[in-house]
Amino acid sequence: MRNPNGYGTIKLMGGNRRRPYGFLVSINGKQRLIESFETAVEAKIYQANYYLEHHHKRLPGHKITFEELFYRWLPAHLQEHPSLAKTTIYSYKNAFRHCEMLHHKPFADIKYADYQDIIDRIRYKQKLSYSSCKKVRSLISLMSKYAQKMEYHKTNYAELLGIGQNKPVRPHKTISRQKINRLWRIADASGIDTILILLYTGVRVGELLELEKKNVNMKQRFIRIAKSKTEAGLRIIPIHPLILPFIAARMAAAGTYLICDNAGHPYDYSRYRSELWDKAMKKINGSHYTPHDTRHTVATLLDDAGANENAKRRILGHAGGDVTDRVYTHKSLHQLRKCIQLLR
Template sequence: MCIVGRRKKYPKLPNGFGSIKRLSGKNRTNPYGVYPPTTEFDSDGNPVPVKALCYVDDWYKGFTVLTWYKHGEYYPGREKELTEAGNSSLNGMIEKILSKYSQSKREIADQKTFADIFLEYYENKFGQPYNHPGKKRPMERSVCAAYKNSSVLHNESFRNLTANTLQSVVDDCPLKHASLELIVTLFHQMYAYADANDLCDKDYSKYVTINIDDDDEHGVPFTDEELVMLWKNQNDPTIELILIMCYSGFRISEYLSLEVNTTDWSFFGGLKTDAGKNRIVPIHTLIRPIVIRRLNREKTLLPVTTQKFRVRMYDVLESLGIEKHTPHDCRHTFNSLCDRFSVVERDKKLMLGHAFSDVTNKVYLHRTLEDLRGEIEKIKLCR
């Protein structure tokens, strides 16, 4: 007998609550096994199977049994009360227990601080406690650094956090751009964990931005001799993108989603800062044939992951006898070329996605695609 209609998704049981398993076989009278929480583990750390408390014909009856067990109110055979009760009284009992459970679960979640959620998230992600002995992996160290740099939130109720609260942590942090990126990434991951476990009402991390230029983007531009060598080998697929980057200035990750308009010959896209997002850069005439060739062959500018491209880039530069350069050095090369060929500073900043500090340029600057094209075309081929 099924008192409550079967649902596609049952409430998620918290850790230490026990489990309800549907057993195999179609003709079982009581197909749901109700199991208490595991308390013993073998030498390998695997849970030792426990004996079922009972077997019932409905998941919600099993839930009721576990609720009784959790509060010390279950005794062997008590599940028969659920079978003997009338439909209306049983439905009322289950509804009352569900309501009490949901309320209790909400109250527990409301009490969790940012630190509480972080500790849960950390163990869930890395499979060990935050303060575990031993050497931490690079990703763990990054997460820990971001957590420490968010110390102002540690004792705050996680559910009561807002986008403004999170944003203020990033805005008030005096550290460099790379550290701010780690903080924002931590927010995203913690909210993903919290959302999956009913510990938050809304993902406020998606509204957080980094509102400063990337101050950690150091690099060494390609020399004139190196650029000449690249142009001589422009038919190499890897060198194609290196040249495109040197003459357009986007970050390597931005080429993954960059829009290419071959009608008005422009790139559109950008990531990271507000100034860097949705910016437009004319496609220099020098690289137009390369862009077309690459699109015809690959259908996109960057068909592999940024990491794979880095490896290919390092290999091809080594084969040409060129000193190691990173993809970000291409962005520095574009900046250097703009300076050498007297591209107007404001237009260079627009194309690189750098923010303006003065009100005049920040609010009143309006430049057309043709204005920018006139500037970028000042750049000539190095010989």
């Protein structure tokens, strides 16, 4: 069906452009570029909104597809939750890619069986993890709630979807005291300080890699986690005296992030693993450990030391107790400091 007058045109522009899709409208008989976009879907969404804003009506017969809804929902979700970590945003986009078979279907026409087929394919045919299936189901739920709010669709099938049982491929391990001592003996080696920071803060590796220097308070000796995968993950953590010299050295180095290379460039997870973590683990014969094992180690060591449960939850960013209280008083900071200093 031909678009109505005034609806504009989307054009793939030439050259090596970062935003190759242009939206053009005719003004006084000449086509003028209004905006450019990275994807055709984003351009189409802008086109529809432009037509609605300037002509006060929608394109007749238009049904929002799964793909279009995703690109409408994601900016709204990020605006509502500005503290989401990059890893969480990446997981949304990855889950969206797993739903490729649904991208061009009208969202209102997608049924339970269509969603369950996606889950079954990635779980049993592609042999992806329980976690991957859970993330796809979570995306479907979030998009469906947005569709309900915007009155695009009324049904949320996510709670009906089966994703199988969680069978951990690799149970988390506690890093032994012997290995920790070996890390301290080679603390001057490249990247070892980052592992010790993980072991004496309990932060997620993604939280550490996204920690900006502006969120490190050297005067009061704490770090503020401003981006996390969960709301409970937004927290402050006292700096353990043993790692204070590492933090101070990193603060004096180049870059706006705490963990940067010599040129001041931050690490993503993949580069951190290959350039720092994996090499460090080989030095202590610990190649079977992963960065997340540091959190498991901190939790175990605090339990063994008889740490206060609420303080431990706050430090690790786990929901429960009074962890949702975002007001940190002098007394609560003192309690957190006492807890973190149980780590030896």
